[in-house]
Amino acid sequence: MSTDITKGTPSTSYNGGWRTSSAWLHTWSGLTLGWILYFVFVTGTVGYFDTEIDRWMQPELPRSQTGTSTDEAANAILNFAQANAPGADQWLMSLPASRNQPFGSLYWRGASIESGAVSASGNTLIDLNNITALNARETGGGQLLYQMHWRFPYMTRNYSDWIISIATFFMFVAIISGIITHKRIFKDFFTFRPGKGQRSWLDAHNVLSVVALPFHLMITYSGLLFMGFSFMPLVFAAYYGNDNGARGQFYSEVFDPPGMVAAAGVAAPLTDLDAVIEEAESVWGENRIATIDIRNPGDSQARIFISENFDQTVAAGAGRLVFDGTSGELLHNAPSASSPAKAVRDVSLGLHEGLFATTLLRWLYFFAGVVGTAMVGTGLVMWTVKRRQQASSEIDKKHRGIRLVEKLNVGTVAGLFVALAAYFWANRLLPASMPGRADWEVHTMFLTWALMLMLSAVIPARLGWPLQFRLGGFAFVLLPVVNMATTERGLIHSLATGDWVFAGFDLTALLCGALLFWIAQRATQVMNKHQKQRAPQTGSTSPIPSEHPVEGARQ
Amino acid sequence: MNLSAPRLIALVAAALIGGYFTAISSGIFAGSLFGLIWGTPRSEAALTGHLLSFISYAFIVIWVFHDRRPLFVWSILSVITLLMTTIGMWLGGMLA
Numbered sequence: 001m002s003t004d005i006t007k008g009t010p011s012t013s014y015n016g017g018w019r020t021s022s023a024w025l026h027t028w029s030g031l032t033l034g035w036i037l038y039f040v041f042v043t044g045t046v047g048y049f050d051t052e053i054d055r056w057m058q059p060e061l062p063r064s065q066t067g068t069s070t071d072e073a074a075n076a077i078l079n080f081a082q083a084n085a086p087g088a089d090q091w092l093m094s095l096p097a098s099r100n101q102p103f104g105s106l107y108w109r110g111a112s113i114e115s116g117a118v119s120a121s122g123n124t125l126i127d128l129n130n131i132t133a134l135n136a137r138e139t140g141g142g143q144l145l146y147q148m149h150w151r152f153p154y155m156t157r158n159y160s161d162w163i164i165s166i167a168t169f170f171m172f173v174a175i176i177s178g179i180i181t182h183k184r185i186f187k188d189f190f191t192f193r194p195g196k197g198q199r200s201w202l203d204a205h206n207v208l209s210v211v212a213l214p215f216h217l218m219i220t221y222s223g224l225l226f227m228g229f230s231f232m233p234l235v236f237a238a239y240y241g242n243d244n245g246a247r248g249q250f251y252s253e254v255f256d257p258p259g260m261v262a263a264a265g266v267a268a269p270l271t272d273l274d275a276v277i278e279e280a281e282s283v284w285g286e287n288r289i290a291t292i293d294i295r296n297p298g299d300s301q302a303r304i305f306i307s308e309n310f311d312q313t314v315a316a317g318a319g320r321l322v323f324d325g326t327s328g329e330l331l332h333n334a335p336s337a338s339s340p341a342k343a344v345r346d347v348s349l350g351l352h353e354g355l356f357a358t359t360l361l362r363w364l365y366f367f368a369g370v371v372g373t374a375m376v377g378t379g380l381v382m383w384t385v386k387r388r389q390q391a392s393s394e395i396d397k398k399h400r401g402i403r404l405v406e407k408l409n410v411g412t413v414a415g416l417f418v419a420l421a422a423y424f425w426a427n428r429l430l431p432a433s434m435p436g437r438a439d440w441e442v443h444t445m446f447l448t449w450a451l452m453l454m455l456s457a458v459i460p461a462r463l464g465w466p467l468q469f470r471l472g473g474f475a476f477v478l479l480p481v482v483n484m485a486t487t488e489r490g491l492i493h494s495l496a497t498g499d500w501v502f503a504g505f506d507l508t509a510l511l512c513g514a515l516l517f518w519i520a521q522r523a524t525q526v527m528n529k530h531q532k533q534r535a536p537q538t539g540s541t542s543p544i545p546s547e548h549p550v551e552g553a554r555q
Numbered sequence: 556m557n558l559s560a561p562r563l564i565a566l567v568a569a570a571l572i573g574g575y576f577t578a579i580s581s582g583i584f585a586g587s588l589f590g591l592i593w594g595t596p597r598s599e600a601a602l603t604g605h606l607l608s609f610i611s612y613a614f615i616v617i618w619v620f621h622d623r624r625p626l627f628v629w630s631i632l633s634v635i636t637l638l639m640t641t642i643g644m645w646l647g648g649m650l651a
Contacts, residue, residue, distance in 0.1 A: 021621040029616075173613050180617070224609045232608050235582040238644050239601045253598040339595065341602035 022180040030174040030379050031405070033167040035412045038376045040167065042416055044149035044219075045369025046142070048354060048362055049505075051100055053142025056505040057427045059487040060136040061125070063499070064102035068128050070095060070281070070289050074273055076128045077104050081297075084133075085122070087112030089263070091294045096128070097287065098311040100355050104128050138438045139427055150226060153442055165231035168223045174379075175216055178209060198389060201382045208375040215368040216375070222352035225345055254342060258332040259322045261301050268300035271328035279330055280306045280321050290318065294325060302326055315343065316350035377413045384409065406461045408453070414468035415452025417516055421475030422448035424509075428486045462527050469520035477513030480506035558623070565625035573632040574615035580636040582608030583643035590650045597650040604643075 030037075046053065055061060065073075077093040085091065089110030096104050103125045111117035125134040140147075152160040193199050209216065224231070233247070240246040273292070280289055290309035296302045302325025307318040322332040350356065354365045387402050426444035430437045452471075456464050483506060484490030494502035558566070586604025590597065619628045 018621060021623070022617060025617060025620045169609070169612065172609065173616050176613050177617055221609065225606070228605055228609070232579055232582070232605060234576075234579045235586065235604045235608055236601045238579075238583040238604075238640070239586075239597045239647050239650075250598060250601060253596075254602060339599045339602070341595075341599050341606060344606055345602060 019181050022177040026174050026177040026181055027383065029170045029177065030376075031383050033163075033170050034376060034380045035408055036163065036167040037171050038373065038380065038412055039416060040149045040164065041369060041373040041376055042149075042420065043145055045366060045373055046420070047146025047149055048357075048365045048369060049508075050142035050146040051102060052501050052505060053145060055102060055501050056483075057139045057141045057424070058136035059483075059489050059502075061103070061134055062127070064096065064501075065104065065128050066096045066098065066102055068096055068104070070097075070277055070287050071274055073104050073128055074277060074289075074292055076131050077106050077126055077292075078273055080126050080131050080133075081106050081108060081294075083116075083131075084118045085111040086115040086117055087298070088117070089296060091297055093292045093294070095289060095291065097290045097309045100311065101290070103134060137427075137432045139441060140438050144438075144442065145423065150223075153446070161227060161230045165224070165227040168220060168227060169231075172220045172224060175209075175213075175220055179213075182206065182210075198382070198385050201378060201385050205375065205378040205382055208371050208378060212368045212371045212375075216372055218348070218351055219368075219372065222348035225348050226352065258334055259303060260295070261303060263296040263299040264301040266300040267298055268302070268326045270294070270297050270302060271304075271324070271326055273304075275328050276304055276306070276323050279323075279328075283321060283333065284308050284319065288312075297325065300326055303331075310350070311356050314350045314356055315346035316353060316355070317342065317346040380405070380409050380413060407456045410461050410464040410468055411449070411453035411456035414465060414472060414519075415449060415456060417472035417512075418452050418468060418475055419445045419449035421472060421479060421509075424479055425475065425482060428482050465523040466520045466527070469516050469523060473513045473516035473520060475513070476509045476516060479509040479513075562623075562625055566619060566623060566628070569625060569628045569632060570616040570619040573629060573636075574612055574619060577615055577632045577636045577639075578608045578612035580639035580643065581611040583647065584639035585643075587643045587646035587650065591646055595650070597647065600647060600650055 055064075068076075073095045074093065077095070078091075081088070081091045081093065085106070085108040087110075088108040090108060092107040094101050094105045094107075096102055105123065105125045107121075107123045108117075109121035111120050111122075113120060125136075126132070127134045150164060151157065152163065155163075193203050229236070234242075236247065236250050240250045277289065277292075281287075288309050289306055291307045293305040293307070294302065295305070304323040304325050306321045306323065308320070310316065310318045320332075320334045321330060322334070323330055354362065357365055384402055384406050423441055423445035426441040430440055430444075434440065452468060456468065459467065480491045483502075484492070489499065489502050491503060491506040493499070494506065582604030584604075585607045586600040586602075589595070589603050590600030595603075615632070619632075622628050
């Protein structure tokens, strides 16, 4: 397998095989940005339940209003827009069409405050029953948690894009080189040798990698495509030139709906929305409309762009219809996949986001994400296990590097769960009227993570692993208790009333907590077993390398 | 697997920076080629090249660390990048 790059023993000379070189590359591309990948996997996995988490984090909101008919919802939001955002350049109305959009909402910009708009631009959820804005505690919610996995907080978009792109690319290289390394990938899959030190870690890492290999490949490649326009802009520059205008030209050729026009400045009443909805439904079928985007409402050049709900297709792009906003005439019908390459891109992105997934499939996505997280986690731990064994026979020279990786591993692989739980705790415990409370939820999460890294720096890893997993376990198990103490929608209430979003969150938190306790227990056992093996220091050295993943040679 | 520090740096640079530009050039080349064969507009060619460039990038990196001769990989990557960019952009100019 891989050896150290700068210092190899004479017996580990490079023999030129693809598997050997791939193993080396696999190790280093996986480790270098492994902690970033771990963070991306954890927040991305949680993100498959972004909308559900949103709702748990705003317990003041009513139950989902997805049952509302398209006509009723559209007219309610339109009434709200006319009353609260007159004279706007754009009203983007989202209908509560599926799990992804539990409430109606309105985004507007360019509204006229003289004509009575509440603000020039805004974005608000709307209660369809009485046409008022829905107000709840300020929070980033599940959306922000999910967003963290493609855009880091505390960083400009530019830096974050580059870091995530490179980390994702390293992951892609790690997966492909990992496949090349394991010639007998399926035989390895059926080989699991528990309780055998490094072998067991390797087997576990193999099983976790192979069992969800299609998912890992798909999620990484499509992740690259998400970042692609900022990561590899030069491919487009070759065709369009490199200035901003040229780039805009490309985007509009590929993505813009046809028939965008500027406002004429001549007032004209908006057409009857019901007729437009009826025509759209004659094309797509009933209740298939997700958003109604009205540009220049009240102008003679008004346009209505209607997007199809894409919960019934894997592809991320939606079909669009364009109507004249004054006559109600259908001007364009733009299907989602306008070209084969765009179809490949849309399907890749759609598979990544999984917005189409219904309950069962959504859970499968979640578990695949958990497996991916565990794959990255075991990979990181394995690096230290291997090196501890090699190092134990040598002098204490390389140990600084190993110890650093170990500390980062404990504080991230285990500590990140404590930080994640802290984000939810902060949502319940920070006062509802606190200024900047949404920011403070995030600060709480990252301060907790920093605390866990500091804890890991001062406590030996032997104790740190079980301790931090146990802390995570407590933090998650107690979440339903905190919820019950601070809201009316505790677990007992939600189970009794069939409130599955709340019950689901609380039960999942309990399950996560239990899992973390179990991992802590296993970690303790492994550490103790190693302590016993070491204690006698008998001359008979076992052919099986020591099991201690952390402190093999520190004495 | 003895790699001296300068050699390692030369290889990492070849893989990440050299490979990056070779990957882009392969995208331009393949996009234009497919574009001409299937008669697609340039937006489609650009998107096709974009989809393929990440795959070439990964395999270039794997190859660089397999070969491990900095001078050789740098020369090969430079020549290929120059060729594919030139031909790719020339072919791309014929697209609609």
